[in-house]
Every structure is written in structure tokens, then in C-alpha cells.
Amino acid sequence: MTTDAARRSATRSLPGPRVDSPPDIRPRAGHELRVGVERVLARLAEPNAAPASRLADDLRTALARTAATGDSCRVRAQCDGVRHAADLLLAGEVAVAMPILTRVRADLADR
Secondary structure, X not given: OOOXXXXXXXXXXXXXXXXOXXXXXXXXXXXXXXXXXXXXXXXXXXXXXXXXXXXXXXXXXHHHHHHHOOOOOOOHHHHHHHHHHHHHHHOOOHHHHHHXXXXXXXXXXXX
């Protein structure tokens, strides 16, 4: 037969930290896009930069990864800037694309 003391100890909860809601472990908005832009900017700064068409492909890959994570709606203006910069790189306008990518990187870093 169980005693009152045994019943009370079985229903008591263990002490420990209380967690009201689980922490948000998702990356910040536009993480994939920011990583792609930073890689392209770093490669543009190298003396033997890759062909502009390859860098434009890298930007489009970053856009696709951003869309795949469902993040493109949260960073729509930056996605538009990256699309424009990729088009400029394909047209050979590297000097015009670099400030756009720098501005996008700064906007994404603020998030």
C-alpha cells in the first residue's frame, strides 16, 4: 500500500530553469543573401577576379537559397538590388555593380 508521502513525492516537479517559450534559433533575415554578397564582393576585390558571369551566377545562387528558405519576402528590396547587380555584372558593368552590392551588404548587416 502506498503512503501519502510517496504519492506527494511522485507528483512534485523537479526544480530547474523555467522555459516560457523555445528560443528562436533561425538565422537572421537575409542570411543566405548576405553570405553570397560578401563572397562576391571579396572575389571582386581580388587581383585575379573570377569572370563576371561566374560572379553573377553566384549572386543568383544566393537569391535562390534565400527564396528556398522563405526569406526573400523579408528582404525584398535587397533581393531586387542583388538581381540588378547580377544583371550589371553580366553586362560587364562591374564598377556600377560594386556600390550596389556594398549597400545591400550594409542593409543586411543592420538586420
